[in-house]
Amino acid sequence: MAGTRTAPWFQGVLLGGFCLVASVTLALGYRLSAPAIEARQKEDMAASLEQVIPASYRSNDMVADAVVLDGPSGKTTTVYRARKGGTVTAVAYRVVGQGYGGEVVIVMGVDRNGEILGVRVVQHSETPGLGDKVDVRKTRWVDAFAGKSLANTPDAKWAVKKDGGQFDQFSGATITPRGVVKAVKEGLAFFAAHRTRMLDEAAGAAEPQREAPGRTPTPRSVS
Template identity: 40%
Template sequence: MKHTPQAQAMRSALTLLAFAVVATAVLGTTWALTADQIAANEAAARAALLSQALPPGSFDNDLVADARPLPARDAAMLGRDTARVYPARLAGRLSGRVFEAAAPNGYGGRIELLVGVDAAGAVTGVRVVSHKETPGLGDYIDSAKSAWSAQFAGVADAPGMAWAVKKDGGRFDAPAGATISARAVAAAVGRVARYAREHPHLANP
């Protein structure tokens, strides 16, 4: 090919095309690898949070892998459009469950929760997944900030039981001046406990 301006332009165009093809391939591969790593990291973080809602040594299965979706109607009972239940098993027997739930009426808005319940229906742990409560005031609901949510452990639902703070006639403590957050979480945990009591065999193998 002669070194005419047209030929030079053609060579430049082909070179740029080759670089573009290689760059696209590299970016595509990098994205795929990164996406897989992100998914793996998210699953690991989810598993760690789920395990905190259950007693240590109470399960030996993969909670994330064994998750089951709840019917939309049931998810709505727990304050969500969609929700999953994570069955906990020990030696093949159901030892507990963790439910996704939400309190729509926190002081700062929606509060996303994970609530663990044992095979007998007692709450084993409550973990806040996300919230917008006021730092230093309403964020005590997060177990990373305080032990407030520990008071739900061991409590099971019973017909007519009020899942409410003491100020509203219930049994749960709430810091003075920040009862809205506590009220929302207590009600949400109660909905999970009641649902678990009414569906004792859900997620049973």
């Protein structure tokens, strides 16, 4: 028996058995925890949406009322819609800017007229005390976007003051605010390009929509 235990084939079978047990355990753990993880993700998204779209704009569950559109750079973007009386009053979605430390993920809310209701940075790797001032927990810098639109803000003004624009830069950190301003402007251009479908208006009915993952498609009279 001792010889069998030291045989290469036995060692291989034993190792394979351990790997199989570990794989099954991990798979089972994932299946058991997946619903909780999904629920937490929905809660986090709902909290972000509530920060960029005031309660007065919505009477629905925005996380459940979503549509997936082709976004910038060929990537898809999930658009969450706020409704009142069945009418879409505002939308919210993520845009990504480039900061000094990497990507800056932003959630922005826009009303039917294309005016910004709110902007929040939800993920970044910027330098503490410098670039991280785009985070609302550090400063209220992002509040400067509220009320802005492509219609009421000239193209040249969509820049930091150092570049001739109207948005403040940070002392010792210009790259991060510059990247956020650029991303928010592109986010407004995204809204302008897809306004009809975002607002669920009849003019977009001829174009098929892709439902957000996890949502059961329901018959509609408009898109």
